[in-house]
Amino acid sequence: xxxxxxxxxxxxxxxxxxxxxxxxxxxxxxxxxxxxxxxxxxxxxxxxxxxxxxxxxxxxxxxxxxxxxxxxxxxxxxxxxxxxxxxxxxxxxxxxxxxxxxxxxxxxxxxxxxxxxxxxxxxxxxxxxxxxxxxxxxxxxxxxxxxxxxxxxxxxxxxxxxxxxxxxxxxxxxxxxxxxxxxxxxxxxxxxxxxxxxxxxxxxxxxxxxxxxxxxxxxxxxxxxxxxxxxxxxxxxxxxxxxxxxxxxxxxxxxxxxxxxxxxxxxxxxxxxxxxxxxxxxxxxxxxxxxxxxxxxxxxxxxxxxxxxxxxxxxxxxxxxxxxxxxxxxxxxxxxxxxxxxxxxxxxxxxxxxxxxxxxxxxxxxxxxxxxxxxxx
Numbered sequence: 001x002x003x004x005x006x007x008x009x010x011x012x013x014x015x016x017x018x019x020x021x022x023x024x025x026x027x028x029x030x031x032x033x034x035x036x037x038x039x040x041x042x043x044x045x046x047x048x049x050x051x052x053x054x055x056x057x058x059x060x061x062x063x064x065x066x067x068x069x070x071x072x073x074x075x076x077x078x079x080x081x082x083x084x085x086x087x088x089x090x091x092x093x094x095x096x097x098x099x100x101x102x103x104x105x106x107x108x109x110x111x112x113x114x115x116x117x118x119x120x121x122x123x124x125x126x127x128x129x130x131x132x133x134x135x136x137x138x139x140x141x142x143x144x145x146x147x148x149x150x151x152x153x154x155x156x157x158x159x160x161x162x163x164x165x166x167x168x169x170x171x172x173x174x175x176x177x178x179x180x181x182x183x184x185x186x187x188x189x190x191x192x193x194x195x196x197x198x199x200x201x202x203x204x205x206x207x208x209x210x211x212x213x214x215x216x217x218x219x220x221x222x223x224x225x226x227x228x229x230x231x232x233x234x235x236x237x238x239x240x241x242x243x244x245x246x247x248x249x250x251x252x253x254x255x256x257x258x259x260x261x262x263x264x265x266x267x268x269x270x271x272x273x274x275x276x277x278x279x280x281x282x283x284x285x286x287x288x289x290x291x292x293x294x295x296x297x298x299x300x301x302x303x304x305x306x307x308x309x310x311x312x313x314x315x316x317x318x319x320x321x322x323x324x325x326x327x328x329x330x331x332x333x334x335x336x337x338x339x340x341x342x343x344x345x346x347x348x349x350x351x352x353x354x355x356x357x358x359x360x361x362x363x364x365x366x367x368x369x370x371x372x373x374x375x376x377x
Contacts, residue, residue: 089149115172125172
């Protein structure tokens with residue numbers, strides 16, 4: 001049934017978006033099992049006169065005694081992650097407070113319409129056509145609670161995590177019900193619409209859903225659920241319940257029935273919440289361990305790179321020093337060789353021939369020179 005409802009939304013999405021709506025990986029429901037109840041104006045007897053299905057039965061239908069036919073349970077916050085899908089569904093639980101037969105026989109006017117989502121906006125949300133409607137056709141089984149997925153798409157809110165941080169989504173909804181025209185008094189009530197001699201009256205409201213960018217917040221949820229269960233149970237244990245009203249030392253049976261019902265629902269949800277929290281805790285621990293290992297590996301790699309760079313610099317310095325020492329040694333050796341060669345050349349004897357007239361003398365010595373009056377031949 002719900003899949004058929006979701007498929008019908010395809011034509012209402014932007015053309016560039018995928019028809020597939022994914023469920024958010026993390027949903028935080030309001031602690032205390034918060035239901036948004038749409039009230040009907042008037043006393044119990046007045047409502048009974050124009051809504052045949054209305055029954056004042058606080059023990060079996062406590063919400064009806066609070067003058068509502070349908071209740072909503074919107075989430076407190078959800079995780080928006082558009083990396084896998086372009087559209088994510090906001091889970092909304094709808095609970096009918098009347099029998100299935102009554103819900104299906106109210107001239108298709110007992111409905112809740114959901115209007116397009118805006119982000120961090122105070123603009124009017126009822127100017128456009130509804131994107132989703134829950135009505136009599138949805139009550140086809142024995143369950144009085146259904147969960148629907150209202151699409152929110154990347155094209156509307158953007159995909160940047162930085163943009164989504166500390167954001168919230170506004171969702172508009174309208175609850176419609178019927179009244180017989182014959183029961184209306186002029187000037188007291190005004191019909192929003194008339195269908196088959198029936199006056200359609202609507203009540204408008206808007207809800208806010210906070211946006212988170214990681215699912216680690218779910219780790220604390222089991223504690224919140226357990227605390228709320230204890231709070232409700234302490235409420236029931238505080239005073240006896242009294243059908244029909246509140247005495248000085250008694251609780252209204254309406255409050256007792258609501259508290260008991262909420263305790264049962266919270267207890268049914270707690271194992272799922274606990275499992276999700278354990279998974280989130282394990283994911284967080286794994287992510288922290290991975291981050292620690294990556295940090296340690298990075299530090300080790302940086303240390304190794306530093307040591308390698310230092311070793312390379314030391315080797316280059318040593319090679320430079322050795323090259324400089326070798327060059328100095330070679331220069332010294334060359335200088336010594338030149339000096340030695342010069343010294344050797346200076347000590348080497350040579351023979352010259354000196355002539356004076358017909359006299360010829362040969363002199364052998366180190367750097368020989370002809371005597372005075374002689375010329376070197």
